[in-house]
Structure formats: structure tokens, C-alpha cells
Amino acid sequence: MLGRYRLPLTLALAGLLVIAWAVMVLAASGPTVPVDIKYSRFEPDEFRFKAGQEVTFVIFNDDPIDHEFILGDQAVQDGHELGTEAHHGSIPTEVSVPAGATVETTITFDRPGELIIGCHLPGHYAYGMKAIVTVR
């Protein structure tokens, strides 16, 4: 009796395993979050994530001018505000976003806390180009 259903049961079990694996992979990779830059503002300008969560930011720069996406605490922001690095890209939390470009970066939020996303091109941060990230 069971032998008659062995193949379909095996296939169904395999299917369930594949689905479970896909769900686990997707859960581990975390959400993809779009971030618009328009008129030198981040939209949205507030984010909430869970500690340990991996997040992929897709950053669209709708402005005709270059921008930056620098994630870090206040000390990081202060450092970049005084820095002279022309371009960013090698560190996931520090990305240059050229005019009209779309840039993707993946970041894992290790521990709870409050972080800031800022742009430190001349005058941009003072203009208000920042967003708040809360990690719980």
C-alpha cells in the first residue's frame, strides 16, 4: 500500500524541504529596502530593524548631483564631516551614490542602538541630509 505512494510522498517531502530551505535563505538574507534621494533628502528618513538582521538597501539618487550613503554612529558622521575622502565604495556602510544612479549595499545590524545615515558632501549634512536607523 505504502509502496504505491512512495514516489509521490518522496517528491512532496522534497518539495517541502526546498520550500523550507528557500524560506530560511530568504529570512537570513533579510529585507530589501528602497531608499529614495530627492532634493538632497533621504526618503524615508526613519528605519527600524532587528539586531542581527541583514538588510539590503537599494538607493536611488533622483538628483542631478552626487550624494553619499554613510551609515554609522555620531562619531562616524563627525569623522566624515571633516574628512576628505573623494569616493566611497569599498565598505558596505560607506557608499557613494552618483547623480541619477542606483546603488545597492547590504548591511548586517549586529547590535541594538541608534545609527545615522548621512551624506557628507559639502553642505549636505548641515542641509539636513540624514536619516535615523533604530536597531532593537
Place this chain on the structure above:
Amino acid sequence: MRRLLIVPLVLVFLITSAGAAMACAGVFSPNGNVNLLRTSTLAGYADGIEHYVTSFTFSGGGGEFGSVVPLPGVPTTVERGGDWTLQRLNREVTPVREAFAGANLATAARADSAEVLLETTIDALDITILKGGGDEVGTWAKDNGFLLAPDAPEVLDFYAERSPIFMAAKFNAAAAEERGQAIGEGTPIHLSIPTDNPWVPLRILGLGKQEIERVEADVFLLTEKEPELLIPSDGLILERSEQGSDGLIADLRADKGMEWIPEDGMWLSYLRVDSAAGDLTYDLAVDVQGEAPSTIDAGLASFDAPATPVDDGLPVALLAGVAVLVAGLGITAGRWSLRRAG
């Protein structure tokens, strides 16, 4: 905006650098700081032509710097301005000090835009007339070495919605030095722009400034008759509104390129901008056709919403409200009377 025609106030809102812009803050030009001093502007209007005269003042520094100025239309001519027009106007509205010390030579600049309509060089200024939307003009500026302020994208869109014509002016400090141009020496430029009414961009003066920073500027209007002005806040002060004196008109007519001023005189309006940059969210709308200045021209309304003419009378909404109140009282009184009668 197409209906408007005046132009004037030029403001430096873009800074260009000879090299690549630094990604982090604190550096505007790799060759040193370049500062622009206050500029003066004249918007004259006669026979359907706006005459826009402004001056860029060289204040030292290395590298290059420039500005982008919104225009109400495509200029038919872009040329070096007269030598003393702006100084003479300033003298007209400034308490008498000493004898007129003579006009300094000034240099002027012209601006560029997305589609390049016109290019010319005046002294150490490279001027380009551009046509395009805010993004296109911003891209052009970026491609041409301008370091745009963070509020530039929004401000460019603010103007491009009404007129896609811009002037970009790039001041080459090295060229100025080669020419022996001294610090404080300006370059006047004169644009002739066919328009229906004069218009003066003011919001652009706050470009690149912090919200609390002060914006101070002088705007002179010369029109064939007393104009109607739309003054939306106390950050824009009408200091003078009078028939131009015979001496002023004669002096201005004697300057280079100023023969367009009618011999029988013009009306002089002198406005002073003294505002926090964050409050300067409008332009100066002017009407010389006997109508109310347009709120669209002033940047207070968009083309999506019908422009509301400025009216000194009772607002329609207030009248409608009173009418509804009276009607309501009448109905209530009527019902009350009926009830009593019943």
C-alpha cells in the same frame, strides 16, 4: 512665467572647482576659498524688453567659481554692461557721502544651460544660456565642473517649472588675475530679454545658505510707469517708488548700452532684500500692464493651481462665509417663527 519677463537678480549659487570635488565636507575648491561679494541688479523694462544688468565681483581666491541664474526667456543679446549704471543707481538710493568717486570697471558673466543656446565670454566670465529642466541644467552644471549646493536640485526645479531658461556664468579666477583684475572689481553684464512683464528671481539668492543665514540684496526696477509689485513678506522692502530724477535718467542714458532708457524718464522702484534664507521662498512678481502681479510668477502658486490675482478687496471666501452665516440665521429664524406660529 512665460508671461513674466523681468529678470534680474543674479546670485551665485554654484561654486566650481578646477578639479574633482572632494566627497567629504569642508572643501569647496581645491585651490583655495573663493568668495563672492554682494551683487547688485537692475531690471529695466521698456518696449516689451527686459534689460537685466548685474555684476559679479571678484573677491580673490584661486580656481574657478560660477553661478546659475534663472531667466524668464531667451535673451536676444548678452553683452558687457555699462560701466557705472549699477553704481549710479546705488548712489541714487544711498545717503550722499562724498563726490562720486568714478565708476569701477566691472566684469560680467553669462550662464549656461542643458541645451546650450548661446555662449559668450565677457572679461574673465564665461557665459552660457541654457535651456532645460532642473535635472538637465543640474547635470550640465555638474558636467561642467560646478559644485552644486545641496538645495540646488529643488531650486532648479522651482524655476524650471516656470521657465526652462537659465544663465550659467563661470568666473575664471586665473583669467581674472591675468587680466589684472583687482579684488573687489566687478564685471557687469547686460541681457536683453523680450517678456510681457518684468520678473526678478529672489529665492535663488538663498541658494547654498543655511536657513538662518541672512540674504541681503538690492533690486532696482526701471519701468515706463509705476508697476504693481507682489511683496509677500517683510523680508522684501520697497524703499523707493518714484519717478526717476532727471539727473539719474541722464546719467544712466550716458552709460554704455543704456540708450534704451526713454528720454522722457522712467519710474524707479528700489527694493531691498533682508531676509533669512529659509524665509526667502518667493520671487518678485511685477506687472506693468495694469493687472495684479501673478502668484505663479512669485512662485507662490504652481501651474497646477489657478493663479490667484492679488486683490485688495474682501476675500471671496470671507464673503461666502458671511453669506452662508446670514442664510443660516435666516432659515433658523424662519423655523423659529413657524414653530411659534404653530
